[in-house]
Amino acid sequence: MNRTIFTIMALLILSLPAAAEFQVDLDHMVWDRYYDNDEVNAVLQALHKAHPDLTELRSLGKSEENRDVWLLTINDPATGPHQDKPGIYVDGAIHGNEIQATEVCLYLAWTLLERHDDWTKLGELFARTSFYIVPTVNVDNRSRFFEDPSSYNIGRSARVPHDDDGDGLEDEDDYDDLDGDGEILQMRIRDPHGTHKTHPDDPRVTIRIKPGEQAEWRLLGMEGIDNDHDGRINEDTPGYLDMNRNWGFMWQPRYVQGGSGNYPFSARNTKAVSDFLAAQTNLCFGFNFHNYGGMWLRGPGSDMSPPIPPGDLKVFDFLGVEGERVVPGYRYLIASKDLYETHGDFDEWMYQCLGIYCFVGELYMSSQTAYRGRGDAPNGDDGNLWSRRPPLVERQKFNDALMMGEMFRDWRPFTHPTYGEIEIGGWRTFTTRIPPTFMMPEMLHRNAMYVLWTAGQAPRLSVEITETKDLGDGLWRVRTRAVNAGAIPTLSDKARTMSILPLDEFRIAGDGIEVLSGGVLLDRWHDVVAPVERRPHRVPTWTNGYGTREVQWFVQGTGDVTVTYTGAKCRAQSTTAALIGE
Numbered sequence: 001m002n003r004t005i006f007t008i009m010a011l012l013i014l015s016l017p018a019a020a021e022f023q024v025d026l027d028h029m030v031w032d033r034y035y036d037n038d039e040v041n042a043v044l045q046a047l048h049k050a051h052p053d054l055t056e057l058r059s060l061g062k063s064e065e066n067r068d069v070w071l072l073t074i075n076d077p078a079t080g081p082h083q084d085k086p087g088i089y090v091d092g093a094i095h096g097n098e099i100q101a102t103e104v105c106l107y108l109a110w111t112l113l114e115r116h117d118d119w120t121k122l123g124e125l126f127a128r129t130s131f132y133i134v135p136t137v138n139v140d141n142r143s144r145f146f147e148d149p150s151s152y153n154i155g156r157s158a159r160v161p162h163d164d165d166g167d168g169l170e171d172e173d174d175y176d177d178l179d180g181d182g183e184i185l186q187m188r189i190r191d192p193h194g195t196h197k198t199h200p201d202d203p204r205v206t207i208r209i210k211p212g213e214q215a216e217w218r219l220l221g222m223e224g225i226d227n228d229h230d231g232r233i234n235e236d237t238p239g240y241l242d243m244n245r246n247w248g249f250m251w252q253p254r255y256v257q258g259g260s261g262n263y264p265f266s267a268r269n270t271k272a273v274s275d276f277l278a279a280q281t282n283l284c285f286g287f288n289f290h291n292y293g294g295m296w297l298r299g300p301g302s303d304m305s306p307p308i309p310p311g312d313l314k315v316f317d318f319l320g321v322e323g324e325r326v327v328p329g330y331r332y333l334i335a336s337k338d339l340y341e342t343h344g345d346f347d348e349w350m351y352q353c354l355g356i357y358c359f360v361g362e363l364y365m366s367s368q369t370a371y372r373g374r375g376d377a378p379n380g381d382d383g384n385l386w387s388r389r390p391p392l393v394e395r396q397k398f399n400d401a402l403m404m405g406e407m408f409r410d411w412r413p414f415t416h417p418t419y420g421e422i423e424i425g426g427w428r429t430f431t432t433r434i435p436p437t438f439m440m441p442e443m444l445h446r447n448a449m450y451v452l453w454t455a456g457q458a459p460r461l462s463v464e465i466t467e468t469k470d471l472g473d474g475l476w477r478v479r480t481r482a483v484n485a486g487a488i489p490t491l492s493d494k495a496r497t498m499s500i501l502p503l504d505e506f507r508i509a510g511d512g513i514e515v516l517s518g519g520v521l522l523d524r525w526h527d528v529v530a531p532v533e534r535r536p537h538r539v540p541t542w543t544n545g546y547g548t549r550e551v552q553w554f555v556q557g558t559g560d561v562t563v564t565y566t567g568a569k570c571r572a573q574s575t576t577a578a579l580i581g582e
């Protein structure tokens with residue numbers, strides 16, 4: 001290269017203004033936008049830096065493409081170590097294209113850390129609860145959603161290479177941004193013998209013809225060419241492993257459950273997250289945020305799964321109904337019965353293997369893009385009325401009135417190497433499964449507040465000694481009671497009946513006493529006790545949501561006695577009384 005030209009070019013490059021660095025300002029966070037992976041990480045770092053005592057930020061592991069899967073632990077150590085308190089786990093974007101799930105996690109973390117000093121009740125909740133937040137499980141595809149030409153339907157899977165079409169090559173025929181507009185949109189071709197026609201009320205809308213009608217178009221799928229010249233287009237896109245079919249309960253091979261992977265936890269991210277969760281025995285509730293439908297989903301996810309015990313159903317139902325209130329429009333549903341059957345889901349594994357209650361939160365309802373006045377019927381039948389999605393003509397009216405038409409890319413001609421003269425257009429990347437940004441703040445707030453409401457239902461025990469009865473000759477009857485002020489039991493029925501975790505313990509201790517017998521007090525009026533056989537100073541038990549647990553001991557001696565209740569998912573509680581003879 002000519003030296004002068006090189007110098008001029010170097011000067012030109014140097015004189016260009018640097019790309020605006022993203023600066024996190026925690027005091028003025030903006031929530032009507034989407035944060036890409038680098039920005040999410042910057043917010044996490046900023047939260048950690050601003051609250052080093054209240055947070056731990058650590059990578060659970062590296063993804064297929066070597067990105068960190070970050071866990072932000074939020075806990076006030078002044079009120080105890082995080083593992084000694086009931087824990088709430090929240091994650092997002094296990095499907096990489098479901099980007100707003102990450103934003104809910106981020107908003108939750110920000111609310112907890114930035115507002116617990118301002119809101120008294122949040123401060124109380126903050127003091128007694130630990131939060132574990134993994135904003136992005138599928139970091140690879142959520143990153144690529146922003147970086148690569150994309151579509152709301154592209155990027156669900158983990159980027160584990162896979163030969164989808166069995167031609168010996170992996171991931172060889174991806175989508176292509178043919179017109180270079182940075183998005184992967186629809187292709188259509190004019191064809192009188194095709195399947196679709198233009199909607200009479202809106203020329204942008206292409207609808208399926210009814211039998212006997214004259215066709216005008218044939219849809220050709222998403223933008224792409226036959227990259228490997230095998231006669232098919234977009235037949236082997238990167239991936240495919242669905243991280244939400246890769247968990248180790250009722251996992252099924254690919255011929256039963258598409259996308260399940262070669263074996264459970266074969267995706268690096270699911271393995272990393274599961275290792276953390278299995279060791280975190282204080283967790284009492286999990287949220288797994290996805291992006292479509294407006295639902296709080298619980299298991300069973302599959303007809304093969306065992307039924308949920310009645311006690312746990314009560315807990316799910318109580319919490320789920322409240323979830324419908326906090327986020328209006330959401331429905332509390334059973335995944336396998338009300339939606340469809342799946343195998344190897346995250347929430348199923350959480351509940352069935354770890355005994356931790358879990359909801360899938362399906363954020364955003366496209367019914368929110370309806371455009372109707374009082375008494376208006378749905379506008380423009382597109383044959384899609386079974387769903388809650390407004391008809392396409394109506395969505396276009398919403399698009400025009402509220403989004404200046406920016407949600408849809410109008411059809412534009414393109415010369416395709418295989419198809420010839422075609423058109424490219426359609427609903428743009430940040431639409432359809434993703435809400436318009438002006439709807440974000442309310443969506444984030446309502447969903448985060450529901451997580452906090454649920455956290456407020458975590459086991460919260462108090463213990464009291466209800467009786468110290470002097471029976472003479474240094475013999476005492478001591479009765480004690482634990483009261484759970486939360487709706488969530490100290491152990492789920494699943495965890496307890498399947499012995500997933502040891503039972504909680506009520507203990508009595510005192511320097512001057514010998515414990516003769518002890519057991520759960522079943523009926524205090526008729527003295528019905530279920531005595532423990534060995535080591536009577538410790539009575540294994542649990543306490544139901546909004547429930548009580550009473551325990552009785554006979555002890556010999558005098559002096560102070562202390563009763564203590566300990567359990568994996570509740571803060572230890574104790575109280576003391578003096579046994580002093582007459």
Ligand SMILES: [Ca+2]
Pocket residue numbers: 162163164165166167168169170171172236
């Ligand atoms: Ca292939």
Ligand SMILES: [Ca+2]
Pocket residue numbers: 176177178179180181182183184185223
């Ligand atoms: Ca394009």
Ligand SMILES: [Ca+2]
Pocket residue numbers: 173225226227228229230231232233234235
């Ligand atoms: Ca091909």
Ligand SMILES: [Ca+2]
Pocket residue numbers: 165167169172173228230235236
């Ligand atoms: Ca191929």
Ligand SMILES: [Zn+2]
Pocket residue numbers: 095098290291
């Ligand atoms: Zn999903």
